Amino acid sequence: MHLATLATSLASAFDAGGMDIDVRPLIARRSAGVDEVVTAAWKRAVATAPGDGMAAPALFAVGGYGRSELYPQSDVDLLVLLEETAQAALAPSIARFVALLWDAGLPVGHAVRSLAQTTTASLADITVLTAMLEARALSANADAVAGLEHAIDESRVWPPADFFRAKRDELRERHARFGDTADNLEPNLKEGPGGLRDLQTLRWMALRVLRTGDFGSLISLGQLGADEQATLDRQYDVLARLRFGLHLVAGRREERLRFDHQKALAARLGHVDAPGSLAVEQMMQRFYRSAALVQRIGERLLQRFEEQLEGEGAVEPVDARFELRRGYLAAREPAWPADVGEVFALFHAWAACEPDRVRGLHSRTARALAECLSRIPSYVDADARARSDFMSLLRGPRPVHSLTRLARLGVLGRWIPAFANVSGRMQFDLFHVFTVDQHTLAVLANIAAFERGGDERFSVAHEVIPRLRKPELLLLAALFHDIAKGRGGDHSALGAVDAREFCVAMGLPPNDVATVEWLVARHLLMSVTAQKQDIADPQVIHRFAQQVGDRERLELLYLLTCADIAGTSPKLWNAWKDRLLADLYVATRLALRRGLESPLMASERGDETRAATVGLLSADGIARVDIEAVLDRMPVIGFQRANADQMAWQARALLALGARETCVAARPLADAGALEVFVHSPDRDGLFAAIVITLDRLGLAIAQARVLDGPGGRVFDSFQVVPSDPRLQPDAHDVAQRLTRVLEGPLDALRPARRAQPRHLRHFRIAPRVDFDDVPSPPRTMMSLVCTDRPGLLADVALVLREQRMRVHDARVATFGERAEDLFQITRVDADGLDLPLDETTQQALRAAMLACLDGECP
Structure with a gap:
């Protein structure tokens, strides 16, 4: 009854607190309430000592319960520390103790071990040691506490370097299971990238490597900046609030924020629908941004832990302003950066390095970059030199890598404020499986794949992209094509306005400005035409060619369309869509070459297809009389609507039909x-x-x-x-x-x-x-x-x-x-x-x- 009353009280307090409620006191109250029940059951069921001079059994809270972090449906993990010779004698009492907790409604997990068994289990399984690191005594004397600390001491199990490497690998493997992104439609608040497990892992590493699990104390140790620590605290509050509410909404231990619960949780937190932005989308955007910050700062901390264990390492010069430290790109000057020009210079140096040469951005430089973000002007307020520096990134080596790094490190959102608005923005549907900013980066990544070639998903794109006069126009169109999502109204039209203003500010020639503006405004044209109209109809091709106007726009639109569809969902792109768009591209290119003033007629197309079909069948050694006979059996409109390869394939099937009707x-x-x-x-x-x-x-x-x-x-x-x-x-x-x-x-x-x-x-x-x-x-x-x-x-x-x-x-x-x-x-x-x-x-x-x-x- 005590726990039920407590649960009702915590739920009421949560609902009264709104979207910014501090759930830490609620988590602490839940833990304290469970402490009362657990310790009362322990006193009732387990004798204080097994007799014969043996040490009294000790009870510890471990795992999340050990750090007093219990959510409404969290497991309650316990360790009973007991000499091995006494375990059999006390087994009935311990079983009664656990049964009392289950009867009280607590989801209990427990282990009974001696100190020696604890050491052995910790050596065999790092997760056992991890749970022990934050063990908290519930009923234990000083000798038991000291004994447990000695049993898992770094001199006996998992020394700091080994522990760090194992937990780092575990973190990366866990991220890989979620596609290395938090931007999933149904993210896991606990285990997913940027989730609560990431914060816990960083704390465990700090405990083992630096002997402190308090992020605040890492500031004095030079491992964490005050701003970084404050950011991690804020993001913990966001994640903890969501997880607490999710447990209430689901009514069970649920860590995945499923569609089943998203709307209910958003309403419970006090989010309300707004024009162009649903309540659930607002809640999810908050999560995605928090997860991204946790990942960003977490990467820096991992580097600092590495340096603590392995030292600074050799320094390798890159240019006059930057160098590599242990493979990480770093600014040479402690006072870097002085202005936005130096920020762009960092990304220029990064792009100039061979990809395998650089492991990432050095943690100190990354922190300096984060601290100066507020001083980076938008492109509207920037000077001509900064604008030129940005455009040179798009025209330089590996521009997609540069744009991706700018986005993930927060620079792009400062430079283009509209991009910051769509950062972490999800759309509550099943079509868009990524947030808008992650979708944009996926589109850019597909464009980079076109340039590399070898991606069998795209049959023509690798042939088209080398013909582009100015590839940066395609990158700009990709960057702006969805940038107006969530504002209400037509995002294509609104995004075209943003693209035009940006391109004018960047000093692009008027024709290039018009091209990018048109691409953003019409970026859905080719997809809609291909999927909803009959592209075998010459009239459809002619109308589409009239809208496109020239070959350059056709090539840009084709590449943008392929990259956009494939970047919307891994399941959306398939061989049929690849062929459909390629056929539309080829047919339109021929129509433009022929001239818009003389469109191809259906009968002319049919004659051309039939002649080509005859050629394909003749190459197979089929007699001309047989070819003409089978083609005469086929509908004339088929030659007008299909290509020669399809018609020849159908003709071969009919020739093999024999006496059968089907x-x-x-x-x-x-x-x-x-x-x-x-x-x-x-x-x-x-x-x-x-x-x-x-x-x-x-x-x-x-x-x-x-x-x-x-x-x-x-x-x-x-x-x-x-x-x-x-x-x-x-x-x-x-x-x-x-x-x-x-x-x-x-x-x-x-x-x-x-x-x-x-x-x-x-x-x-x-x-x-x-x-x-x-x-x-x-x-x-x-x-x-x-x-x-x-x-x-x-x-x-x-x-x-x-x-x-x-x-x-x-x-x-x-x-x-x-x-x-x-x-x-x-x-x-x-x-x-x-x-x-x-x-x-x-x-x-x-x-x-x-x-x-x-x-x-x-x-």
Whole structure:
């Protein structure tokens, strides 16, 4: 009852404190309350001495409980120190003691060891020693306390140098498990990079290396600046507040800030929605910034611990102002830096060094840089020399490395205040898996990968980037493309204004200013065109080419689009998107070369594709008469909408068909698991639904579908598919065989597989919309669907279309995190079997059926 009352009191105090509540007193009260329960149970259950002159058993709090740091759902870790010969005799009493604690509602973990066993266990497992470092006596005399200290003394187990190296490696391995970033959508407050475990690890290192675990005392030892210590204290408060609240919201020991709890915790802390910034986004931004500061200062402390153990090491000159100390870049002058020009000079020297030569920035120089951040002017207030120095970084060696370092060390946010505003800013959706600043750095990293080449994810980018006249324009566009996120309004338009002002201030020529401004304003144009329009249509290419205007902008936009999509989420880029954008780039480049005044006509494109297809098949040794015969069986529009390679592949499949009526072929598009699937079959009701349902059951998601009617009432359908699970590598031959078996049987009984909705999708609900537009030639109806994505969505949609007797002629499927945006070109089949566009009554009936399905009432 005592603990329940305490928990209620702590929760009330937390809720009354708001977003800046100091939870340290609450943590201390929780620990003190647990102390009372534990010591009372100990006195009740365990004898004061085992008899026969043996030492009395001693009780210690260890781990987080040992440092009196207990959150609402934290484990209570205990050590019973007892001579080995007495352990069996006292085992029943200790078991009763633990049972009393469990009955009281405490999640107890305990160990019973002698002093010798403690030494042995600590030698074998550094985590045992780590827990002992902050042991606190709950019921122990002075001899027991001294004995425990001696048992884990550095002269017996894990001397300082060994302990430091082991804990440093442990920290790095732990960071690697989280992708070396705190900027995850569901970060771990305790174990993740920049989390509470990082602060604890630094404290443990200090205890072993410097014999003090108090960050304040490290100031007098010259290991930590007063500003650094104050920063670590502030960030601990932020992290501790979040963890305390998370335990309250979750009602259990939960360290991962899941979507399930983010909104509730933000509300509990008092955050409120604001224009362009949700309450949950404000809370998460605070966390990401705190984690980044913990990591930044933590790196400096690790270096200082190294120096304490290994000495300063040899000094290697770099230039007149900088040198390497133990491989870390350092300023030679103690008073560095005098101005922002010297700051940029540091990054120039860093960029000029070979990458393997520099381990990082020296801790003293990093601290000096941090201390001078407030004196760094924004580009608006800077002089012409500083502006020139910045631009020379973008035009110098490894500019992406320089921009990344400037961002992570806080300089870029001072130089461009708008970048500071998006630092740590998350977007509460599943599409953007990184904060805005980390996404921007990922986009820049992709651009650097284009320059290096060898990244098989991008088939054309490495060929395009060497042709850029001024690569720095691409870097500037990448830097500003999302910089206006969170302000409300169109971030592309607002960011274009920022980009223009910056480029003018940097002294760029007017044409270059206009190019960067256009790229930022239209950075989504190519992605939207490729994914939502039919880029095989010459009219679509012509319109896109008119918007782009010239080849330089096309090349810049293509590279920016590839880098942007691939930098949004590791799962978002795939072989299909690579091919889609490459095809749009190549087609637009040809259109620009031909001239915007003479666009390519569909019939001309069809003739060119057919001629190229004949050439490919002739190269295979196929007789010309056979080639012409098979191509005549294929729909004319196919040559207008596909490329020669696709048409030749389909023709080969038809030549091998023999007497069978159904032909299914599949081939890999790239090594990322994407497939192209071709289906040739007599047309019949439900065929499209059967294909979609079967592909879904095979674990394949359709990215694009083209459904063409050929001579003799036969269909020529092609699908671009990718694995729903990126870990799967589908076999093209197996897919073709299984789909063939389905299509050769009855289709009416085929139903989509039912799956549970993934946990994370439950927290992102999009009100479904179904809209219709007319397609004039040929007369059809375009149905657009926007809704929350879920497993099997397209299969359910296809089933509704089948039940409503709709025929699908084209489909474009796009998923943006939790948001599905799908387009279908459809007709209704009348009593005479004719394809007609949908009238108003039919549209209303289809919309009602589709919305019912999306609400879980599928046929």
